[in-house]
Amino acid sequence: MADAALEWLLEGDASIRWQAMRDLADAPERAVRREQRRVAQAGWGARLLALQDSDGRWGGGLYTPKWTSTTYTMVLLRGLGLPAGNPNALRACRTS
Numbered sequence: 001m002a003d004a005a006l007e008w009l010l011e012g013d014a015s016i017r018w019q020a021m022r023d024l025a026d027a028p029e030r031a032v033r034r035e036q037r038r039v040a041q042a043g044w045g046a047r048l049l050a051l052q053d054s055d056g057r058w059g060g061g062l063y064t065p066k067w068t069s070t071t072y073t074m075v076l077l078r079g080l081g082l083p084a085g086n087p088n089a090l091r092a093c094r095t096s
Helices: 002-010 014-023 029-040 043-050 070-080 087-094
Strands: none
Touching: 002 014, 014 029, 014 043, 029 043, 043 070, 070 087
8 A cells, every 4th residue: 555655646746756755765865856856847836937927026026915926936836845046936036
């Protein structure tokens, strides 16, 4: 049963896959980091990054509107595992 659950997690979004690889599959760190970088390129992370405004913010504001602003989007992206140093994240940080 545990193998089936792990396989299911590994079939999911990149943001789940890299954590399952790290925490449950005991994958090599290099493979985990490679998968974590995919958060910006595929799945939920990429979808959020694609919604970034041209000025670097999300939702037209830094802290408002609640839940869709830059602050909350950045918190969510961090939780998904977007690596530090991502150009879109850095651009958002410069808008404050």
